[in-house]
Amino acid sequence: MQDKSRFTIAVFPGDGIGSEITPITLEVINKACSKLDVSFDFKVLDAGAAYYAKHGESLPAEAMSVAKKADAILLACMGMPDIRYPDGREIAPQLELRETLDLYAGVRPVKTLKGLPLPLGDARAQALDFVLVRESTEGLFASRSSSKIIDNERAEDTQVITRKGSERVFNFACKLAQRRKELGFKGKVTCVDKANVLGSFFFFRQVFDEVTQAYKDIDADHIYVDAAALQLVRQPWMFDVMVTENMFGDILSDLGAGLMGGMGMAPSADIGDEHAVFQPCHGSAPDIVGQGKANPTAMFLSAAMMLDWLGSKHDVPAACDAAQRINRAVETAYEAGNLKPFEFGGQHGTDEIYNRIIDLL
Amino acid sequence: MQDKSRFTIAVFPGDGIGSEITPITLEVINKACSKLDVSFDFKVLDAGAAYYAKHGESLPAEAMSVAKKADAILLACMGMPDIRYPDGREIAPQLELRETLDLYAGVRPVKTLKGLPLPLGDARAQALDFVLVRESTEGLFASRSSSKIIDNERAEDTQVITRKGSERVFNFACKLAQRRKELGFKGKVTCVDKANVLGSFFFFRQVFDEVTQAYKDIDADHIYVDAAALQLVRQPWMFDVMVTENMFGDILSDLGAGLMGGMGMAPSADIGDEHAVFQPCHGSAPDIVGQGKANPTAMFLSAAMMLDWLGSKHDVPAACDAAQRINRAVETAYEAGNLKPFEFGGQHGTDEIYNRIIDLL
Ligand SMILES: CC(C)[C@H](C(=O)O)[C@@H](O)C(=O)O
Numbered sequence: 001m002q003d004k005s006r007f008t009i010a011v012f013p014g015d016g017i018g019s020e021i022t023p024i025t026l027e028v029i030n031k032a033c034s035k036l037d038v039s040f041d042f043k044v045l046d047a048g049a050a051y052y053a054k055h056g057e058s059l060p061a062e063a064m065s066v067a068k069k070a071d072a073i074l075l076a077c078m079g080m081p082d083i084r085y086p087d088g089r090e091i092a093p094q095l096e097l098r099e100t101l102d103l104y105a106g107v108r109p110v111k112t113l114k115g116l117p118l119p120l121g122d123a124r125a126q127a128l129d130f131v132l133v134r135e136s137t138e139g140l141f142a143s144r145s146s147s148k149i150i151d152n153e154r155a156e157d158t159q160v161i162t163r164k165g166s167e168r169v170f171n172f173a174c175k176l177a178q179r180r181k182e183l184g185f186k187g188k189v190t191c192v193d194k195a196n197v198l199g200s201f202f203f204f205r206q207v208f209d210e211v212t213q214a215y216k217d218i219d220a221d222h223i224y225v226d227a228a229a230l231q232l233v234r235q236p237w238m239f240d241v242m243v244t245e246n247m248f249g250d251i252l253s254d255l256g257a258g259l260m261g262g263m264g265m266a267p268s269a270d271i272g273d274e275h276a277v278f279q280p281c282h283g284s285a286p287d288i289v290g291q292g293k294a295n296p297t298a299m300f301l302s303a304a305m306m307l308d309w310l311g312s313k314h315d316v317p318a319a320c321d322a323a324q325r326i327n328r329a330v331e332t333a334y335e336a337g338n339l340k341p342f343e344f345g346g347q348h349g350t351d352e353i354y355n356r357i358i359d360l361l
Numbered sequence: 362m363q364d365k366s367r368f369t370i371a372v373f374p375g376d377g378i379g380s381e382i383t384p385i386t387l388e389v390i391n392k393a394c395s396k397l398d399v400s401f402d403f404k405v406l407d408a409g410a411a412y413y414a415k416h417g418e419s420l421p422a423e424a425m426s427v428a429k430k431a432d433a434i435l436l437a438c439m440g441m442p443d444i445r446y447p448d449g450r451e452i453a454p455q456l457e458l459r460e461t462l463d464l465y466a467g468v469r470p471v472k473t474l475k476g477l478p479l480p481l482g483d484a485r486a487q488a489l490d491f492v493l494v495r496e497s498t499e500g501l502f503a504s505r506s507s508s509k510i511i512d513n514e515r516a517e518d519t520q521v522i523t524r525k526g527s528e529r530v531f532n533f534a535c536k537l538a539q540r541r542k543e544l545g546f547k548g549k550v551t552c553v554d555k556a557n558v559l560g561s562f563f564f565f566r567q568v569f570d571e572v573t574q575a576y577k578d579i580d581a582d583h584i585y586v587d588a589a590a591l592q593l594v595r596q597p598w599m600f601d602v603m604v605t606e607n608m609f610g611d612i613l614s615d616l617g618a619g620l621m622g623g624m625g626m627a628p629s630a631d632i633g634d635e636h637a638v639f640q641p642c643h644g645s646a647p648d649i650v651g652q653g654k655a656n657p658t659a660m661f662l663s664a665a666m667m668l669d670w671l672g673s674k675h676d677v678p679a680a681c682d683a684a685q686r687i688n689r690a691v692e693t694a695y696e697a698g699n700l701k702p703f704e705f706g707g708q709h710g711t712d713e714i715y716n717r718i719i720d721l722l
Pocket residue numbers: 079092095250557558587
């Protein structure tokens with residue numbers, strides 16, 4: 001970044017519907033910032049499953065190097081069910097990004113929007129606002145390139161929890177809870193584990209108890225992962241910030257996306273000390289490619305998370321303001337109850353959703 | 362079993378509310394069978410966390426030997442938050458039973474009852490009827506007695522998936538789907554895994570594909586565990602029989618219990634080739650001990666699962682009839698909408714629920 005308020009963004013449209021939702025997301029960012037003292041240099045980069053099919057690699061070194069130099073990375077979606085590595089795993093360069101760039105905090109907000117039909121009946125579930133922080137560099141996922149298959153009879157994957165990896169993600173979660181407390185939230189961090197059965201989770205919980213000692217203004221508690229899954233259905237409003245291991249976070253954050261009405265509404269960020277990737281939770285949705293049905297909302301909200309992160313990190317309040325503008329435009333667009341994406345049984349596609357939101361900016 | 366229709370049942374009231382719900386469950390079983398040619402010899406046995414606190418062991422050898430000789434094992438709940446093994450893990454002899462008796466199929470039905478307020482708003486979610494089969498002898502849980510903690514810096518647990526362990530649980534799930542198909546259900550088995558990321562799950566899925574080849578009358582499909590968590594919230598009526606790894610099954614079955622309104626309504630069975638344990642999904646609930654608030658429904662339904670299993674295994678139709686009688690009595694008791702356990706915000710405790718149900722038998 002040369003000038004304090006001009007940011008370089010590495011942009012990966014990726015696969016499938018990625019190319020349908022990415023350009024309009026860049027428009028939304030530009031429009032949100034148009035009257036503010038902040039601007040962007042978007043470097044659009046190629047990577048993903050389709051790229052792998054053509055070039056034999058999913059994330060080319062040049063793209064990676066541009067991404068590393070950028071102030072932030074915005075990614076749409078990657079992976080296609082039929083394009084796989086020879087060992088059968090899916091092409092998922094987003095996992096490589098998390099590992100290579102040490103993006104240890106997977107931030108998955110669960111914030112419901114008014115005006116949409118949501119799965120839970122209780123009125124309190126229509127106004128959810130909590131955040132799940134998923135550790136994103138270790139846990140069971142750490143095993144993905146060293147899985148063992150023995151004689152076609154037995155397969156093993158090893159879950160790894162380190163003190164360092166746990167400390168940093170717990171510190172991140174506690175700071176997030178502090179920031180949220182200032183905004184009027186509970187100021188509580190809940191560690192989700194299976195400490196009653198597995199030693200690695202008992203260790204995880206011990207480190208949590210140590211780290212949270214230093215945050216006297218924050219409440220810290222624990223819940224077993226099975227009970228967490230149950231409470232996310234029964235009374236999700238009990239949570240403020242949840243923090244958990246990589247695999248558990250993957251499962252529970254999709255459950256959280258379900259509470260928001262689906263993946264089309266769920267933004268995410270993978271944040272490290274140096275770098276960060278912002279990405280909607282959904283996949284590349286090959287079944288609806290080219291039909292104009294893709295819901296760009298989650299990517300717009302991911303872009304807002306990016307602006308907020310950039311603004312906070314570099315002390316550029318205008319970027320945080322732009323984030324708020326996008327969030328408010330999205331909320332307002334849905335609030336009236338007459339904007340319904342296809343996955344909600346509605347008829348509103350990419351263009352309609354984009355038009356409504358950009359008009360409000 | 363000397364006489365074909367007299368069964369010996371090992372009964373573990375266990376900890377906490379266990380002693381409040383066990384005797385009335387035995388009454389329910391006796392009443393359901395009173396006019397049928399089937400009877401029981403209940404051997405009530407001591408084990409659990411309170412027993413451990415007194416005797417230094419949680420599951421005494423004699424109790425185990427009685428349980429092994431019995432025709433079935435009925436367990437209420439075990440474990441107390443403050444009584445733990447020296448390494449911090451909770452006392453959970455139910456895990457030892459699963460391992461020692463090779464109870465590989467954890468059967469967790471998700472069947473909603475009419476007349477109760479349920480979390481999902483959609484009308485279809487008020488009439489759910491699917492079953493989750495949790496592999497219960499390996500997976501990540503297999504690591505629980507060999508967790509590694511290295512220099513207080515790093516902890517590891519290894520997930521183990523074997524061909525043998527997978528084959529038998531997939532066969533179990535397919536046979537269950539066949540049996541359900543005869544009753545009018547879809548006849549579908551869904552394998553829940555994370556084959557896109559982890560080698561052990563890719564192996565799990567391969568074995569699933571091999572095993573299901575032999576069941577031409579059954580549909581077989583796959584879903585990633587994160588997508589499964591989302592769909593359990595968005596459209597759980599899409600499932601018939603789900604089958605998954607131990608840890609995933611633990612999480613998803615509690616989510617399923619949430620869809621039924623809570624653990625107080627959720628029965629389960631852990632079934633092997635020789636033995637089987639039947640147990641409500643809930644814990645020992647020390648917070649409500651002695652208050653008469655414990656909901657015995659899940660244990661009554663677990664007893665019904667036991668009767669059905671005994672009847673099918675030993676070809677004693679009267680036992681299956683008794684199971685149906687209990688299921689119907691429970692359904693009828695709730696149907697009118699004027700029986701509401703405490704966890705539903707109601708005022709009906711153990712006695713009231715028991716009285717209503719026993720009167721209907
Ligand atoms: C695509 C997949 C590899 C990825 C994951 O499992 O992390 C996705 O589910 C996510 O949650 O970001």
